[in-house]
Amino acid sequence: MDIPRRQFLLTSGSIISGAVFGAQLGRAAGRPWYEEVSREGHANFTERDPLITDIEEWLDFWTSLKINALTLSGGGMMAFYPTRIPFHRKSRFLGDRDFFGDYLRAAKKRGFRVIARVTPTNTYGDAVKAHPEWFRRNSSGKAEPRDEFAKKGEEIQDDWTYDTCVFTTYYTEQIPAILRELNSMYDIDGFFINGFPTKSPQVCYCEVCRKIGDPKSSEYRGRYDDRSVEMVRLWDSITREKKPDNVYMVTMKGSINAVQNLRRLAEVSRCMNADNQARRDNQSRTGDAPIWQCAQTVRIMQSVMKGKPMCVSTGSNSTTRILWRDVSKNSPEVKIWWAQSVAGGCGLKCTWIGGKPQDLRWREPAREFFQWHARHEQHFANRRTIANLGIVFSQSLNGSYNPPRDTQPWEYMQGLYYALLEGRFVFDFVHEDDLGAETLKKYSALILPNVATMSDEQAGQLREYVASGGSLVSTFETGLFDKRGKPREDFALGDVFGIKRVGQRQGGLGGDSHSFYARIEKPHEILSGFEGTSVLPGAEYRVPVRAAGAPILTVIPPYPGHPPEYVYPRTPQTDEPAIVMVEKGPSRLVHFPGDVDRTSWRAAHPDVLRLLQNSIRWVLRNHMPVTVMGEGMTEVFAWETEPGYAVHILNYNNPNMTYGWFLRNYPIGSQKVTIQVPEGVRISKVELLRAETSLPFKQTGRTVEFVVPRVEDYEVAGLYASGRV
Numbered sequence: 001m002d003i004p005r006r007q008f009l010l011t012s013g014s015i016i017s018g019a020v021f022g023a024q025l026g027r028a029a030g031r032p033w034y035e036e037v038s039r040e041g042h043a044n045f046t047e048r049d050p051l052i053t054d055i056e057e058w059l060d061f062w063t064s065l066k067i068n069a070l071t072l073s074g075g076g077m078m079a080f081y082p083t084r085i086p087f088h089r090k091s092r093f094l095g096d097r098d099f100f101g102d103y104l105r106a107a108k109k110r111g112f113r114v115i116a117r118v119t120p121t122n123t124y125g126d127a128v129k130a131h132p133e134w135f136r137r138n139s140s141g142k143a144e145p146r147d148e149f150a151k152k153g154e155e156i157q158d159d160w161t162y163d164t165c166v167f168t169t170y171y172t173e174q175i176p177a178i179l180r181e182l183n184s185m186y187d188i189d190g191f192f193i194n195g196f197p198t199k200s201p202q203v204c205y206c207e208v209c210r211k212i213g214d215p216k217s218s219e220y221r222g223r224y225d226d227r228s229v230e231m232v233r234l235w236d237s238i239t240r241e242k243k244p245d246n247v248y249m250v251t252m253k254g255s256i257n258a259v260q261n262l263r264r265l266a267e268v269s270r271c272m273n274a275d276n277q278a279r280r281d282n283q284s285r286t287g288d289a290p291i292w293q294c295a296q297t298v299r300i301m302q303s304v305m306k307g308k309p310m311c312v313s314t315g316s317n318s319t320t321r322i323l324w325r326d327v328s329k330n331s332p333e334v335k336i337w338w339a340q341s342v343a344g345g346c347g348l349k350c351t352w353i354g355g356k357p358q359d360l361r362w363r364e365p366a367r368e369f370f371q372w373h374a375r376h377e378q379h380f381a382n383r384r385t386i387a388n389l390g391i392v393f394s395q396s397l398n399g400s401y402n403p404p405r406d407t408q409p410w411e412y413m414q415g416l417y418y419a420l421l422e423g424r425f426v427f428d429f430v431h432e433d434d435l436g437a438e439t440l441k442k443y444s445a446l447i448l449p450n451v452a453t454m455s456d457e458q459a460g461q462l463r464e465y466v467a468s469g470g471s472l473v474s475t476f477e478t479g480l481f482d483k484r485g486k487p488r489e490d491f492a493l494g495d496v497f498g499i500k501r502v503g504q505r506q507g508g509l510g511g512d513s514h515s516f517y518a519r520i521e522k523p524h525e526i527l528s529g530f531e532g533t534s535v536l537p538g539a540e541y542r543v544p545v546r547a548a549g550a551p552i553l554t555v556i557p558p559y560p561g562h563p564p565e566y567v568y569p570r571t572p573q574t575d576e577p578a579i580v581m582v583e584k585g586p587s588r589l590v591h592f593p594g595d596v597d598r599t600s601w602r603a604a605h606p607d608v609l610r611l612l613q614n615s616i617r618w619v620l621r622n623h624m625p626v627t628v629m630g631e632g633m634t635e636v637f638a639w640e641t642e643p644g645y646a647v648h649i650l651n652y653n654n655p656n657m658t659y660g661w662f663l664r665n666y667p668i669g670s671q672k673v674t675i676q677v678p679e680g681v682r683i684s685k686v687e688l689l690r691a692e693t694s695l696p697f698k699q700t701g702r703t704v705e706f707v708v709p710r711v712e713d714y715e716v717a718g719l720y721a722s723g724r725v
Helices: 055-064 099-109 125-130 169-185 207-212 218-239 262-267 293-305 331-343 363-375 395-400 410-422 456-467 596-603 606-619
Strands: 039-044 069-075 113-118 122-124 161-163 190-193 247-252 271-274 310-312 317-319 323-328 348-353 382-385 389-393 428-431 445-448 471-475 499-501 517-520 535-537 545-547 553-556 580-584 587-592 626-629 634-641 644-651 671-676 682-688 693-695 698-700 703-708 714-722
Touching: 039 363, 055 099, 055 363, 069 099, 069 169, 099 113, 113 169, 122 125, 125 161, 169 190, 169 218, 190 218, 207 218, 218 247, 218 262, 218 395, 247 262, 247 293, 262 293, 271 293, 293 310, 293 331, 293 389, 293 428, 310 331, 310 348, 317 348, 331 348, 331 363, 331 634, 331 644, 331 714, 348 363, 389 410, 410 596, 410 606, 445 456, 445 606, 456 471, 471 606, 535 606, 587 606, 596 606, 626 634, 626 644, 644 671, 671 714, 682 703, 693 703, 703 714
Parallel strands: 039 069, 039 348, 069 113, 113 190, 190 247, 247 271, 271 310, 389 428, 389 445, 445 471, 471 587
Antiparallel strands: 122 161, 317 323, 382 634, 499 545, 517 535, 517 553, 580 587, 626 671, 634 644, 644 714, 671 703, 682 693, 682 714, 698 703
């Protein structure tokens, strides 16, 4: 298969991606230490830990994981050392002991780098009385207790905790004082600021915030982003005061429903940690996110960090919708999260809460996976992804878009993501604020999953991308609003797709009324697999459009679904397109006027899924640099690595894929892998890293083929290459 330059750009001038809080390429002299860390432990202290923790026993465990760095709770909400800062409350069980210092010094003897965890987001009621200006207020002007067992509306209690406000001097004076004190007292290598920034702006009505404006407005969100960047710069500068290579790890929260502008944070960050420890109910009506949530988080970080180090705090505790944080997460569940981390280009991180766990079942899976990772570390030293398909990730959609009734902004991405995984596509996320020519030149096609909020500048960048030969797939209301959610008269990319809006958003009738249908008007390769029917399920919501040319699919309006006597179309045929396709030179363009991506996620109908996948293959002209063919639900990552190449196959084939926990692994059988390498590159060996065995392979010109006989939970094919640029 011939792959054009746009589809497989592997030049020496390309950005090195996949830098991790760990496995990064090129162990060059003078590089900061945090780019060399590949495995990390994270001990979250409880207040009682100074009494019950056996530090040496813990360090024996951390050593068995072959970690390079260790994060320890230092202070903020609660200090685990003899602090002298007013209103920085010490653990009640600390006494005269320096628990943090003891743990740090013992870790240093083992050769670990130590990062201090500091929590700025809440502190105790005695501080509320002394510094009322530090705290978040409700619309009535009251500071509300954070404690689960506190009663709302009662008087301030010294031993309850209260949320602080980011716009106050708590963040610019109190937290800096804590950071400087820790820096002055201990040989610290960095700071992790826990819980900040949040996935979306705080809602606060303190005096400072009232002057800023409505906390739910786009103006407030912008000011919150400004403040977040300001705090990162301040705290990072304090971190470096002792040693220039001390690192401040910025927190990412929220995965695909994050509102906080991660691109701006990444621009001022040297290292990012995703505080995303398990599947949570912020992405799902059923209470749990799909198993691939960690992979989505990693893809987002990759899109903004641009090769800088990053990791994911994978909790071994039971952190589901109903919390049992002293109980282990199920082994298959936590191991597939670690697998997603390293497959996506992150370092490994093992997190536990509490110094004397009663449940130790999590430790052996951690040892097995971390030790395996250490044995094969060279194959996780990533240069760049091998993907010619980019998915535009829109954070402004999460913050500024008003979706249809009973829908959520993240559902468009989730539906598309499912279609991509089921179709075995290799792809990257591209942040909405990073659509310049230098970023987009490696992609043959971009997908815009209802990127409804789009600036004029972004529309111009996408217009230039198409003019340079790139292809697009977009859905629903893409470009119908500006970045702040203000409606446009027509689509920002209407001229590109050749479409005009001819009506307002329609759909969501509910009850016994059907959603829209799509009538097949003429054959096309996008309609492959639909033989034997003239009608297909359509989207739940749509925007009526007009386009030039005769459509291959047209809209059939909804009609009753009950009683049976009423189930027939009142308008059996229209000329309104259900899909718009355009070819402009080498560019292929597809626009779905309906929310087929979200509909696919809600309904899981295979016809809608296939229509999306066929459209993506059509715009790619079936040119994909890596293919993995076989049975089972998988996610595939592919990288150019230090030794050569690596193809990661994550096995999601499990009845608990989208709800609950993996109870056990459901292995899948043989997977045929085909990878296109640049001209002149020769593959000398292919290894399976999980099975730890060599594989037979065949290379014909640029095409390399081999078969992975079985995937238990996760497999990596490591290819050794010579003759590369």
